[in-house]
Amino acid sequence: MIAFSKRLISVPPSPIRKLVPFAQIAKKQGVKIYHLNIGDPDIKTPQVFIDVLNHWKKNPISYGQSQGEPAFLEALKTYYQHLGYLFVQAKNIQVTSGGSEAISIILFAVCNPQDEVIVFEPYYANYNSYAIINNVKLCAIITHSQNGFHLPSTSEIEKYITKKTRAILICNPNNPTGTVYTKKEINQLVKIAQKHGLFLIADEVYRDFVYDNQKHISLLDYIKQLPKQIIVIDSLSKRYSLCGARLGMIVSLNQKIMDGVLRIAQGRLSAGLIDQTMACQINNIPNNFLSDVKKEYEERRNLLYQGLKQIPNVTLEKPEGAFYCIVNLPVNNAENFCRWLLTDFRLNNQTIMLAPAAGFYQNPILGKKQVRIAYVLNKNDLKQSLQILAKAVTKY
Numbered sequence: 001m002i003a004f005s006k007r008l009i010s011v012p013p014s015p016i017r018k019l020v021p022f023a024q025i026a027k028k029q030g031v032k033i034y035h036l037n038i039g040d041p042d043i044k045t046p047q048v049f050i051d052v053l054n055h056w057k058k059n060p061i062s063y064g065q066s067q068g069e070p071a072f073l074e075a076l077k078t079y080y081q082h083l084g085y086l087f088v089q090a091k092n093i094q095v096t097s098g099g100s101e102a103i104s105i106i107l108f109a110v111c112n113p114q115d116e117v118i119v120f121e122p123y124y125a126n127y128n129s130y131a132i133i134n135n136v137k138l139c140a141i142i143t144h145s146q147n148g149f150h151l152p153s154t155s156e157i158e159k160y161i162t163k164k165t166r167a168i169l170i171c172n173p174n175n176p177t178g179t180v181y182t183k184k185e186i187n188q189l190v191k192i193a194q195k196h197g198l199f200l201i202a203d204e205v206y207r208d209f210v211y212d213n214q215k216h217i218s219l220l221d222y223i224k225q226l227p228k229q230i231i232v233i234d235s236l237s238k239r240y241s242l243c244g245a246r247l248g249m250i251v252s253l254n255q256k257i258m259d260g261v262l263r264i265a266q267g268r269l270s271a272g273l274i275d276q277t278m279a280c281q282i283n284n285i286p287n288n289f290l291s292d293v294k295k296e297y298e299e300r301r302n303l304l305y306q307g308l309k310q311i312p313n314v315t316l317e318k319p320e321g322a323f324y325c326i327v328n329l330p331v332n333n334a335e336n337f338c339r340w341l342l343t344d345f346r347l348n349n350q351t352i353m354l355a356p357a358a359g360f361y362q363n364p365i366l367g368k369k370q371v372r373i374a375y376v377l378n379k380n381d382l383k384q385s386l387q388i389l390a391k392a393v394t395k396y
C-alpha cells in the first residue's frame with residue numbers, strides 16, 4: 001500500500017462539518033434539520049452583486065490579476081477610505097480566495113517552520129488546518145465563559161511568549177464566542193506586540209456585527225502606530241452574505257510582507273474573476289443594508305440568548321458580536337449529544353444540528369460540555385430550534 005504523509009493525518013476534521021454524514025442520513029429519512037452548526041447566513045446577498053451576474057457578458061472568463069483585479073482594488077480602497085482609513089492604498093491590499101486563504105498566506109508570510117503564534121481558545125477551528133499546512137504551532141491561551149471569553153492579563157499572555165513566538169492572532173468579533181474586545185484589550189495587545197516585536201494579526205471578518213451600541217475597535221485604527229507589525233484579515237463572506245463568492249483581503253502597510261504575499265498569490269494565479277467583478281459594486285450597496293443586517297442579527301441574538309437562558313441548566317454569557325455563542329449544556333459529552341440529536345431525537349420530525357465546542361479548543365479536556373450555536377436562521381426557525389433544544393436537553 002502506498003503511504004500518504006503523516007502530516008495529512010494531523011489535519012483535524014472541522015468540528016462544524018464533522019457530523020454532516022449523520023445529518024445527511026436524517027435528511028434522507030425526511031427529517032427537517034435546523035442548521036445552527038455553520039455560519040452561512042440566510043440573509044439575501046445585495047442585489048447590486050446579483051445584477052452583475054444577471055448581465056454577465058465577458059467570454060471567455062479569464063484569470064484575474066494576482067493581487068486582485070485593478071477595478072476591485074480601487075473599489076476596496078474607496079471602501080476602506082469611507083470607513084475612515086484614508087491611508088489604505090491599493091498596494092496595501094491583497095485580494096484572496098476568502099479570508100481563509102488570507103489567514104493561511106499570512107501564517108506562511110510571518111512564520112518560519114515550527115514558529116509559534118499565540119491564539120486565545122476557544123478559537124476558530126480552521127486556524128488549526130492553516131497552521132498545520134504552514135508548519136506553524138498555535139499556542140493557545142485559555143479564555144473563560146464566566147467573563148465572556150475576554151482576554152487574560154498582560155502577564156498571563158507574556159508567559160506564553162517564547163523565542164519562537166512570531167505573532168498574536170485574534171478574531172474580533174470572535175468566532176466561536178461572540179466576544180468583542182474592548183479598547184483596553186486592543187491597547188493591551190498592541191503594547192505587547194510592540195514590546196516583544198511581534199506581528200499582531202486581527203481576523204475582522206465579522207467587523208460589522210457588534211451589538212448593544214458597542215463600537216468595534218479595529219486594528220486598522222492602530223496600523224499606523226505599528227505599520228510593520230499589524231495585519232488585518234478581512235472578508236466579504238459574512239458582511240454581504242457572499243460566502244460562495246470566496247473573496248477575502250489582507251491589509252497591511254508592511255510593503256515587504258505585501259510583496260512576498262503577492263509572490264505567493266502569483267503561484268495560485270488569481271482569485272475568481274466573476275466574484276471580483278461582482279464585488280466591484282461594493283460601494284453601490286444601499287446605505288441601510290449593513291445596518292439592517294446588523295439589526296436583524298442583534299434581534300436574533302436577543303431571542304436566542306433569552307430562550308437559552310430559560311432552559312434549565314443551560315448557561316451562557318451574552319454574546320457581544322458576530323453571530324455565534326458558546327453554550328454550556330448539562331451533558332457530559334456535547335459531541336455525543338450533538339450526534340444523538342441527529343440520529344435519535346425528533347420533535348415533530350424535526351431536529352437541530354449544533355457544533356460540538358471541543359473542536360474549538362486545543363486543550364483536549366476543554367469544551368466537552370459546550371456547543372457553538374450560530375444564529376444564522378430567521379427568528380421563527382430560531383424559536384423552533386430553541387423548543388427542540390429544550391425538549392432534547394430534558395430527554396437526553
Ligand SMILES: Cc1ncc(COP(=O)(O)O)c(C=O)c1O
Pocket residue numbers: 039097098099100101124171175203205234235236237243246247248
Ligand atoms: C473567524 C473566521 N475567519 C475566517 C473565516 C473564513 O471565511 P471566508 O473564507 O469565507 O472569508 C471564517 C468563516 O467562517 C471565520 O469564521
